[in-house]
Amino acid sequence: MIQVYNLNKSYQKDSSAVRDLTLKVAKGEFVYITGPSGAGKSTLLKLLFAAEKPSRGQILINGQNLTRMNGKKIALMRRRLGVVFQDFKLINSRSVFENVAFPLEIQGKKRYEVSNKVYQVLKLVGLEHKIKRYPLELSGGEQQRIAIARALVIDPLVLIADEPTGNLDPDNTREVMELFKGANARGTTVLLATHDRDIIRRFPRRVLTLDQGRLVRDLTP
Numbered sequence: 001m002i003q004v005y006n007l008n009k010s011y012q013k014d015s016s017a018v019r020d021l022t023l024k025v026a027k028g029e030f031v032y033i034t035g036p037s038g039a040g041k042s043t044l045l046k047l048l049f050a051a052e053k054p055s056r057g058q059i060l061i062n063g064q065n066l067t068r069m070n071g072k073k074i075a076l077m078r079r080r081l082g083v084v085f086q087d088f089k090l091i092n093s094r095s096v097f098e099n100v101a102f103p104l105e106i107q108g109k110k111r112y113e114v115s116n117k118v119y120q121v122l123k124l125v126g127l128e129h130k131i132k133r134y135p136l137e138l139s140g141g142e143q144q145r146i147a148i149a150r151a152l153v154i155d156p157l158v159l160i161a162d163e164p165t166g167n168l169d170p171d172n173t174r175e176v177m178e179l180f181k182g183a184n185a186r187g188t189t190v191l192l193a194t195h196d197r198d199i200i201r202r203f204p205r206r207v208l209t210l211d212q213g214r215l216v217r218d219l220t221p
């Protein structure tokens with residue numbers, strides 16, 4: 001599903017955020033990316049989502065070379081990826097429905113399809129009763145579940161999550177992890193960056209450890 005070859009990213013001349021990274025993630029895998037602060041976790045995810053361009057190296061997603069795509073093809077590829085960040089990135093001026101419907105509208109789905117799918121995914125995250133609310137009327141944990149619903153509404157090939165539980169209490173963290181596990185069980189490949197060892201211990205899966213931009217460990221339980 002994901003193949004990365006000799007990936008390098010330098011934001012500045014003489015320092016690299018990601019160095020000589022080569023790795024493969026199979027379809028349907030659940031993979032943690034961990035490592036100390038500044039190890040390059042977010043940079044790797046941004047490269048996979050094409051939010052940053054590599055300085056060197058190749059990234060293939062579903063057999064397609066991201067590094068050789070033009071803007072239009074990247075936009076098409078992104079429509080098949082779900083992304084969740086620590087700070088939710090919801091649009092506060094839009095309702096829960098509008099936030100979650102957004103990726104489907106970009107895909108040009110019909111109105112009734114959008115409504116059905118949004119309701120279905122909100123039910124999955126247990127927030128269908130908040131469909132008419134606005135993000136700022138929700139708790140942090142609820143906002144994060146909406147952000148996850150927005151990522152999952154397209155049944156993504158890959159779910160990319162950067163510290164998605166960073167701001168959540170233990171109960172909300174557990175709920176969010178259950179949502180990721182559920183998506184993974186339905187076939188979505190999951191890449192989750194976290195420095196929270198507790199999560200990794202409680203939900204053991206393959207762990208890639210980065211340090212100073214390099215892959216220093218690749219452990220499968």
Ligand SMILES: Nc1ncnc2c1ncn2[C@@H]1O[C@H](COP(=O)(O)OP(=O)(O)OP(=O)(O)O)[C@@H](O)[C@H]1O
Pocket residue numbers: 011012016017035036037038039040041042043044195
């Ligand atoms: N936009 C940027 N411009 C310049 N340097 C950057 C930029 N983004 C990240 N870096 C640098 O790249 C390195 C890796 O950062 P990155 O955010 O990928 O690490 P991380 O493992 O996600 O860290 P954290 O756990 O603290 O979020 C760091 O040294 C950081 O300072």
